[in-house]
Amino acid sequence: MVGFPPIYVTVDIVVLTVRCDRLHVLAIRRGKPPYVRRLALPGGFVHQDEDLDTAVRRELNEETGVDVGDVWLEQLRTYGAPRRDPRARTVSVAHLVVLADQPEPEPGTDAAAARWWPVDELSPRRLAFDHATILADAVERASARLEYAPLAAAFCPEEFTIAELRRVYEIVWGRSLEPANFHRKVTGARDFVIDTGRREQRGSGRPARLYRRGGATRLHPPILRDTGLAN
Amino acid sequence: MVGFPPIYVTVDIVVLTVRCDRLHVLAIRRGKPPYVRRLALPGGFVHQDEDLDTAVRRELNEETGVDVGDVWLEQLRTYGAPRRDPRARTVSVAHLVVLADQPEPEPGTDAAAARWWPVDELSPRRLAFDHATILADAVERASARLEYAPLAAAFCPEEFTIAELRRVYEIVWGRSLEPANFHRKVTGARDFVIDTGRREQRGSGRPARLYRRGGATRLHPPILRDTGLAN
DNA sequence: ATAATAGTGTCTCTTAGACAATATTTC
DNA sequence: GAAATATTGTCTAAGAGACACTATTAT
Numbered sequence: 140m141v142g143f144p145p146i147y148v149t150v151d152i153v154v155l156t157v158r159c160d161r162l163h164v165l166a167i168r169r170g171k172p173p174y175v176r177r178l179a180l181p182g183g184f185v186h187q188d189e190d191l192d193t194a195v196r197r198e199l200n201e202e203t204g205v206d207v208g209d210v211w212l213e214q215l216r217t218y219g220a221p222r223r224d225p226r227a228r229t230v231s232v233a234h235l236v237v238l239a240d241q242p243e244p245e246p247g248t249d250a251a252a253a254r255w256w257p258v259d260e261l262s263p264r265r266l267a268f269d270h271a272t273i274l275a276d277a278v279e280r281a282s283a284r285l286e287y288a289p290l291a292a293a294f295c296p297e298e299f300t301i302a303e304l305r306r307v308y309e310i311v312w313g314r315s316l317e318p319a320n321f322h323r324k325v326t327g328a329r330d331f332v333i334d335t336g337r338r339e340q341r342g343s344g345r346p347a348r349l350y351r352r353g354g355a356t357r358l359h360p361p362i363l364r365d366t367g368l369a370n
Numbered sequence: 371m372v373g374f375p376p377i378y379v380t381v382d383i384v385v386l387t388v389r390c391d392r393l394h395v396l397a398i399r400r401g402k403p404p405y406v407r408r409l410a411l412p413g414g415f416v417h418q419d420e421d422l423d424t425a426v427r428r429e430l431n432e433e434t435g436v437d438v439g440d441v442w443l444e445q446l447r448t449y450g451a452p453r454r455d456p457r458a459r460t461v462s463v464a465h466l467v468v469l470a471d472q473p474e475p476e477p478g479t480d481a482a483a484a485r486w487w488p489v490d491e492l493s494p495r496r497l498a499f500d501h502a503t504i505l506a507d508a509v510e511r512a513s514a515r516l517e518y519a520p521l522a523a524a525f526c527p528e529e530f531t532i533a534e535l536r537r538v539y540e541i542v543w544g545r546s547l548e549p550a551n552f553h554r555k556v557t558g559a560r561d562f563v564i565d566t567g568r569r570e571q572r573g574s575g576r577p578a579r580l581y582r583r584g585g586a587t588r589l590h591p592p593i594l595r596d597t598g599l600a601n
Numbered sequence: 602a603t604a605a606t607a608g609t610g611t612c613t614c615t616t617a618g619a620c621a622a623t624a625t626t627t628c
Numbered sequence: 629g630a631a632a633t634a635t636t637g638t639c640t641a642a643g644a645g646a647c648a649c650t651a652t653t654a655t
Contacts, residue, residue, distance in 0.1 A: 145376030146416065148450070148461050185377065187459060191450040217448045217463045219379070219422040228418060230379050232448045232461070302607075320645060322608060344606025345652040360643075363591065533634075551618060553635065575633025576625035591616075 146219075147229040150194045151182035151270065153215065153277035154205065154236045156255065157294045162310055163255040164274060165203055166266075170252075173225050174267030180274070181253060182231065195234045203253040211237035211293035215277055223269045233273045235280055237293040282311055287361035289331060292352035300339055300347035301325060304332070312364055324362060330355040377450075378460040381425045382413035382501065384446065384508035385436065385467045387486070388525050393541055394486040395505060396434055397497075401483075404456050405498030411505070412484060413462065426465045434484040442468035442524035446508055454500045464504045466511055468524040513542055518592035520562060523583035531570055531578035532556060535563070543595055555593060561586040 154165035166178040181202040185194045191214065196207045212234060219230040243255065258278060263271035284290040291307040292299065305321045325331055330353040338346040385396035397409040412433040416425040422445070427438045443465060450461040474486065489509060494502035515521040522538040523530065536552045556562055561584040569577040 146379040146418075148377040148379060185450065185461070187377075188452050190452060191448065191461070214447055216445055217422065219416065219463065221419050221421060230416070230422070230461070230463070232450065300607085317645065317647085318606090319608070319610095319647080324644085326608095340653075342606085343604065343654050345608075347607055359596070360594065363644090365590070531634085548618065548620085549633090550620080550635075550637095555617085557635095571626075573633085574627045574631065576635080578634055594617090 147227055148185045149182055149229050149231045150185060150191060150198060151180045151218075151231045151233045151273055152195055152199055152236055153180055153233065153274055154199070154203070154238060155258075155277065155281060155294075156238045156240055157307055157310055158240045158255060160306065160310060162258045162278070164258050164261070164277075165205075165253055166256050166261070166270075167202065167252045168254075169267055177267040178256065178261065178265050178270075179267040180233075180270045185232075191232050192234070195236070199236065205236075205238065205241065207236070211235075211290060213280075215273070215280055218269055218273060220269065231273075233277070235277045237281065237290060239294060239296045278311070282364065285311060286363055287358050289352060289355055289358060292332070298335055298337070298339075298349040298351055300349060301332070302347055304350075308362070314364075321362075325358075326350075328355065328358050329353075331358055378458055379416045380413055380460050380462045381416060381422060381429060382411045382449075382462045382464045382504055383426055383430055383467055384411055384464065384505055385430070385434070385469060386489075386508065386512060386525075387469045387471055388538055388541055389471045389486060391537065391541060393489045393509070395489050395492070395508075396436075396484055397487050397492070398433065398483045399485075400498055408498040409487065409492065409496050409501075410498040411464075411501045416463075422463050423465070426467070430467065436467075436469065436472065438467075442466075442521060444511075446504070446511055449500055449504060451500065462504075464508070466508045468512065468521060470525060470527045509542070513595065516542060517594055518589050520583060520586060520589060523563070529566055529568070529570075529580040529582055531580060532563070533578055535581075539593070545595075552593075556589075557581075559586065559589050560584075562589055 152165075156163050165181060167181055169175055169177055169179050181198060183194070183198045183202070185191060186197075189197070192212060195212060199205050199207050215233040215235045217230060217232045221228060223229065223231070258274070261271070261274065266274065281290065285308055291304050294307045295303050301322050302318070304325060305316055305318060308321070309315050326334075332350040333353045335349045335351055337349045339349050340346040383396075387394050396412060398412055400406055400408055400410050412429060414425070414429045414433070416422060420428070423443060426443060430436050430438050446464040446466045448461060448463045452459060454460065454462070489505070492502070492505065497505065512521060516539055522535050525538045526534050532553050533549065535556060536547055536549060539552070540546050557565075563581040564584045566580045566582055568580045570580050571577040
């Protein structure tokens with residue numbers, strides 16, 4: 140292996156959630172150069188004896204205090220432009236994590252610097268390194284996953300109403316969906332959501348049934364975002 | 371950056387093509403341990419000043435003599451289990467490359483060891499490292515891409531008939547498609563294929579129109595593989 | 602009763618899929 | 629003409645989308 144200068148391997152983590160009807164991402168304000176005072180995605184070096192997703196769970200816990208028990212976690216893609224970090228050659232394996240709405244990270248811990256930011260307020264200039272690209276790729280991935288995978292439920296609490304599920308689609312896709320058709324679609328798909336039998340009453344209007352996430356790994360047929368405009 | 375032992379970063383490349391009506395992958399017989407005489411995917415170390423896809427193109431050219439001008443190249447995913455290579459800790463960024471049928475790699479060159487293998491003849495035990503997993507993931511990715519991306523044309527020569535395009539789908543998906551419906555679908559999708567005006571005559575039967583790949587990056591609506599069975 | 606939200610019915614239009622029919626070539 | 633393959637026509641069924649309608653709660 141001589142002659143091949145080693146490269147630092149890191150993980151970067153795009154943690155998405157929905158709060159106050161907006162898509163949010165977890166980011167940390169940098170305290171030192173490079174990119175002082177800019178925002179960065181949580182992440183860090185992969186340890187010598189650690190699998191990639193193990194590193195993701197460890198960093199997430201260390202840096203943000205997020206409990207990473209049973210969350211949506213998938214590898215996004217790897218970013219390796221030679222000068223993406225001015226200090227040294229690093230290759231970063233980016234991951235996507237999706238959570239239900241969480242309280243703000245605990246103050247007074249290592250996680251204090253981490254905060255939720257509305258994604259649409261993060262102009263590319265506010266982010267360090269190539270993190271704007273990574274974030275954009277993550278949002279696009281989440282958008283695409285909603286079409287045919289049970290990702291929306293990962294944005295919701297354990298039990299949720301169909302309207303809550305629909306709001307996730309609407310917020311991530313930035314368009315409204317027909318409540319009636321959406322309802323039929325997701326309740327009709329086999330094992331996509333499971334009726335708990337309970338109901339929720341939050342305000343005016345007829346109380347909605349509460350559902351849990353079903354065991355299906357795919358939604359078939361998918362809910363397509365567009366009507367061909369993207370062609 | 372002290373305290374973080376560096377990790378070797380490599381690229382592994384799954385080069386797929388269709389020859390003789392079967393899906394083939396380019397693989398190299400290993401000459402030394404570990405995994406002597408097993409088959410390995412082409413690949414190698416990422417150089418210090420090289421982007422990831424630059425490394426892919428360089429390795430592909432060096433190891434297989436494949437001309438990597440205008441081919442389908444996409445990043446697949448990154449494999450980083452701590453002991454995936456018994457010699458040292460390596461993280462490999464796997465890529466998918468799709469080509470039209472090529473001649474056998476040139477004998478007498480560095481590429482001599484590389485050969486095309488029918489994918490369905492490569493039992494996991496014949497492959498080195500975690501390359502069986504990578505190959506399986508690559509085939510699954512290609513399968514999925516065919517549904518909504520113009521990947522099939524990458525398996526075909528510059529100009530192709532609709533029947534050739536359909537054969538790609540049939541071979542990768544392992545099922546037959548209705549020629550009439552497939553024809554309507556792909557010729558009807560905007561900018562998916564472009565009629566050259568020419569025709570090809572290869573044997574008996576009415577000569578088929580020749581098409582080129584269109585500029586569309588998406589096929590909408592997609593051609594779905596299954597009818598919900600995968601749910 | 603009215604407002605509000607949940608959930609169902611129904612209609613139309615598009616598309617997939619099956620398969621018949623036609624077109625154009627070689628033998 | 630017979631065989632083979634390409635391409636178009638036609639029918640049916642499923643699903644998407646629009647929207648009317650019913651159900652169940654709070655005020």
